[in-house]
Amino acid sequence: MGTFLTVIILIICFLLGAVILVQNPKGGGLAAGFTGGASMGGVQRTTDFLEKSTWYLVVALFVSCMFAGIYNGNREANVGIDESFLPTTTAPASTPAVGSSATDATSTEEAPE
Numbered sequence: 001m002g003t004f005l006t007v008i009i010l011i012i013c014f015l016l017g018a019v020i021l022v023q024n025p026k027g028g029g030l031a032a033g034f035t036g037g038a039s040m041g042g043v044q045r046t047t048d049f050l051e052k053s054t055w056y057l058v059v060a061l062f063v064s065c066m067f068a069g070i071y072n073g074n075r076e077a078n079v080g081i082d083e084s085f086l087p088t089t090t091a092p093a094s095t096p097a098v099g100s101s102a103t104d105a106t107s108t109e110e111a112p113e
Contacts (some may be wrong), residue, residue, distance in 0.1 A: 005068040010065060016057040023050050 002068065002072050005064060005071060009061065009064050009068060012057055012061045016054070016061060019050060019053050019057060023054070024045075
């Protein structure tokens with residue numbers, strides 16, 4: 001499924017690039033070829049078609065990228081974590097606290113005279 005989504009995204013990107021390159025911001029581009037008023041579709045319709053197709057392809061690209069991110073994100077979450085980079089948490093050594101009875105017993109031993 002991830003490969004399928006990637007192929008769909010690549011196809012949409014190619015089509016989007018082609019549609020954008022065909023357009024001309026000054027009203028030329030593909031629309032410049034249809035200069036006659038009696039031509040099929042007309043200049044205005046060609047420009048509207050290219051603009052609408054650009055927006056549809058942008059929305060399709062956004063949605064397919066979201067689906068690919070959700071699908072691949074859920075799939076990669078189950079892989080696991082390399083624990084060698086995680087900090088180790090060890091229990092503190094059991095040392096007696098200062099002033100406890102264990103410390104007092106060792107410090108009150110009488111030294112030989």
